[in-house]
Amino acid sequence: MITSFEELAERRLMTLNYHKKDSQQYINSLNYFEYARIYFEKNGFPDDNRRVYQSGKRKGQKVGWSDKEEKQQKDDIRNFIYGKQLQKFKSKRKSK
Incomplete structure (x- = not known):
């Protein structure tokens, strides 16, 4: 679960170090994290109100x-990215 820009930067760095530079996965990762940054700027981060042992x-x-919370956050980001790409595609079609 990503709860701050620092955690987002850590995950981005780990992911980009994992993929070979200039590969398609590397480029996809760059795009994903750029959209994720925009998502968090627009929607904010979840409150860290987990209980303490x-x-x-x-x-x-x-x-x-919980796995459910992490999965929900990933799904929300994916839906946001899909919506952004759909907007971009529609605007390109209108301009032609």
């Missing part, structure tokens, strides 16, 4: 995000 080894640490 009260006892045990992990006392004081926050509980991790």
